[in-house]
Amino acid sequence: MNKWVGAAAICINSDGQLLMVLQGKPEEEKRWSVPSGGKEQDETLxxxxxxxxxxxxxxxxxxxxxxxxxxxxxxxxxxxxTYFEVEILGGQPTIHDPDGLIYDIAWKTSEQLNDLCFSFPEDKEFLLQYIEQRTLN
Incomplete structure (x- = not known):
């Protein structure tokens, strides 16, 4: 069996919104996910x-x-x-994806997450709970 290892970023801004990307192969329906991808050789998670x-x-x-x-x-x-909590240090919303799989970048509220079609539907409840937990602190 082949093995794939990667990392995903959970980033919540000061307004309680989650950083999301719209992704998919050209022939697929596009779905939302947190920024994520596969680990390259000689790279840490x-x-x-x-x-x-x-x-x-x-x-x-x-x-x-x-x-x-x-x-x-x-x-x-x-x-x-592996999911990591990250903090934005700078930059502007710009797609640099060498794989050409990203179509949009957006900050989404909990309410908006409820209506999104997720690339990984099993992440939805976890993300909603994480946002709620972070905004309560």
């Missing part, structure tokens, strides 16, 4: 996360903390994704 945020959104960020991991299988591929 933290470096992967920071790189993916920049490539997919144009924002420079730093890692605040690791939040959780998610593992499973998609067909013949086993995957493990």
């Amino acid at each position: 933290e470096e992967c996360c920071v790189r993916e945020v920049y490539e997919e959104t144009g924002y420079r960020c730093k890692i605040n903390k690791e939040i959780k991991g998610k593992s499973g299988a998609f067909g013949p591929v086993e995957y493990h994704v």
